[in-house]
Amino acid sequence: MYKMIVMDLDGTLLRSNSTVSENSKRAIQKCKDQGIKVVLASGRMHYAMKPIIKELGLEEGLHIGGNGSIIFSLQGFIEVLPVVKEEKYPDLIDKLQKEQVEMLAYSKENIYYDFAPKLTQTIRRFYNNRIFPIQTKSIKDLKNIIKIVLYIKEQEKRKEEKIKKLLQEEVAIYRSHSLFVDIIHKNISKYRALQHVMKKYKINPKEVMAIGDSENDVEMIKNVGWGIAMCNGSDIVKHKADYITSKSNDQDGIVDILEQFVLKKAS
Template identity: 30%
Template sequence: MTVKMIAFDIDDTLLNSDGKILNSTKQAVTKALAKGIKVVLCTGRPLAGVTSYLDELGIIGDEQFIVTNNGAIIESISGHIVSKKVLDNAAYRRLVKYGHDNGLKYYALDDDSNVYTDDRDINRIAVIQAFENRAGIYFRSPNELPDDFEVTKVAYVGEKSDLDPYEDAVKSEFKDICYVVRAGEWFLELMHKNVSKASGLQDLSTKLNIYPDEIMAFGDEQNDIPMFQFVGNAVCMENGSDKAKGYASYVTDSNDNDGIAKAMDKFVFGK
C-alpha cells in the first residue's frame, strides 16, 4: 500500500498522557512530509485548539489541510475553506431545549471556535474544553443570539453516570438531523447528520484525488470509528477503547510508548 495521506486524531493519539507530542512522532511526521505525504489532523477540536500542534509539527501552507469539529469544517492550513456543514438555528434551539428539559449540561461551538452555553452552573468539562481550545466562553441563550446563528456542534457534557442513561435516547431523538457520537466518557456530541471524521476525510480525499486505500488513520475512540471504516489502514492506539480497536486493522503501541512512530515505520517507511 502506498500511503499518500495520514490522518491523526489528537487527544490520546497524537498527544501523550501529558498532552505533549512525542519526539518520535515529530520525527516521523517530518519524514512523512518530506516524502510528500499529506498529514491531516482530524479532530473533534475547533481550529483554535490545534494551531499550536500544526506549528509544532511544521504543517503549514495552502497545500496541507485540517479536518476539525469531527468533520464539520475542512480547510487548508492557510485558511481556505474546503467544506463546512453546520447545524442551523432551529436545530441548535431544539438541542438546547432538550438539554434543559432533561437536565443535561451542554455547550455549543461556532465556526470561530467560541463556546456558548446558558447553563447557570457551567459544567467543568465545558470550561476545560474552552481552555484547551483557546476559546472564549459566552453565556448566551439562543434568544440572545442572532436568528441565523449556527453551530458546528452541541455537546452534552458531564460525568459518565450523567450521560450513560441518555446516550441511546439522544441518538433516537435526533437521528433525523444529527450525527451523534460518544466522543469520550464526558462528551455526547451532536453534529450535522452528514458530518463525521469519515465524511471529512472523504471530502478532502476527493478534492486531492487520493483513494481510501491510500489513507492511513490513527485514533483511539468511538468518534474515530467512521474514519477507521473509510480508510485503507486503520491504526488504533493500544490505550484506545475496545470498541475502536474492534474496527482497526492494526493496534499499535500506546500514545506514551511511540505508538505512532512504530506504526509509521512498519507501514509507511517499511522498516
Template identity: 30%
Template sequence: MAYRMVFSDMDGTLLKSASELSEKNIEMVGKAVDQGVEFVICTGRGVYGVERFLEKLHLLGRPGYVICQNGAAVYNLENMEMVLKHSFSSDDLRPVVEAARAEGVEVYLYDDRTFLAEKVTPQVEAYCRVMHADMRILPDGLEYEGYFTKCLLSGSYEQLDAVRKRVEPIIAGKLNHFFSGPQYLEFVKTGVSKGEALRETAEKAGVPLGEVIAIGDSENDLSMIQAAGLGVAVANAQEHVKAAADYVTETTCEQDAVADVLQRFVLGEQ
C-alpha cells in the same frame, strides 16, 4: 503498499493524556512529510485547539488540510481559511438542548472559531484553558444568531446516554451523534463524520482510499478507520474500535503510537 496520506485523531491518539505532543511524534511526522506524505489532523476540536500543534508539527503554511469538529469544518493549512462547513440550525438542535437541560448536563456550542457556553463553570473554564478557546457566554444558546457546526454535551455517561436515547427518534435525519469519550456526546449535521471528511479530503488530493491510513481511539474515529485503506486503532482505543481496525498498535498514545505507525507503514523503519 505505498501510503500517501495519513489521517490522525488528536486526543488519545496523537497527543498524550495531558494534551502533550511528544518529540518522537513531531520527528516522525516531519520525516513522513519530507517524503511527500500528507499528514492530516482529523479531530473533534475546534480549530483554536489545533493551531498550536500544527505549528509544532511544522504544518502551518504548507499545502494541505486540517479537519475539525469531527468533519464539520475543514481548513486550508496554507492560510487557515475555512474551505468546508457543514452547519445546522437552532431548530434542529432544540430537542437536544432541552433534553440536556433536563438531565443537568453542560451544553457547548460551536460555529467556526466561536465557542458558546450557557454559563461559566469550572469545567467550562478548564475546557477553554486546554483548548485555547475564547469563550462567549449566552444564557440561552439557542438564541445565537448564526448556525452551529457542532454541539458538545458534557456529563456522566449515564446522563449522556439518557439524552441520546431520548432524542434519537426526534433528530433522525437531521443530526448525527457519537461519543468522543465517556463524558462527551457530540452532535453534528447528518452525513458529517470523520470518515466522510477523509473521503472528501483524499479525493481533493487525488489519493485513492487504498493509499490512506487513519489512526484513532474512540467512537467518533470509527468512520475514518473503516473508510481508510489501513484503519489503525491505538492500544488504548475502545474495544469496539479495536475490533473494527485492520491493525492495532502495541503502543498507546502515551508511548508515541502514531510515530510507531509512521515508522512501520510509511517510513519502513520497523
C-alpha cells in the same frame, strides 16, 4: 506505499497532557520528507488545532476539525456546516435542556454556554480565550452553531443512549472523549470530510492510513486502506480496526506505527 496518513489528536497523536512528543514530530517530518500527506482529523475545533499544526510544520495541508464539520487549511476554510438548520436549532436545545445536561455551543469563532461548570472547567485548557457566557436570553438564541458538546461521562451509558435515541433522526452523535459527547450535522463525520480531502489530493482510500481511538474515528478507520486503533482506545474502535497498536498515546504509539508500516517499508 501509503500516500496519506490521517490521525486523530486527543488519545492518539497527543499524550495525556495534550503535548506532542519530539519522537512524533520527527516521525511526521520523515513522512513529509517522503511526500506523504499528513492530515489531522479531530473533534476539536480548528482554533484549538492551529497551534499543533504549526508545531508539526503542517501549515500547507488540509485538516479536519469539529468531527468533520470543518475542512480547513491555515489559509482559510473549505467547508463549514451548521449542526442543524437554523429553524430547528431552538427545538434541539429545548430537548437537551429537558434532559438537564451541561452543554457548550460552538460557532466558527467561539464557544458559548448558559450553565456548564464541569464542561467549561475541562474545556478551558483547550479554548481558554474563546469560551464566553451567553449574553443573549438563552443558548437557543445563538446563530450558526457548528457543534454542540454535552458533558456525559463514559459510565453514564443510560443517559447517552437516551439522548441518542431522542435525537438520532435529526443529528449525528459521537463520543469524542471519556467525558464528552459531540452533536454535529447528521450528514457529517470525519470520514465524509476525509473523502473531500482525498478528492482534493487525488488519493484513493486504499492509499490512506487512518489512526484513532474513539467512536468518532470508526467510520474513517473502517473505510481506508489500513485502519489502526490505539491500544488505549475504546472497544468499538478496536473491533473495526485492521490493527491495534501495542503502545499507547503516552508511549509513542504513533511513532511505533509509522516506523513499522510507513518509514521502514519506504527505506
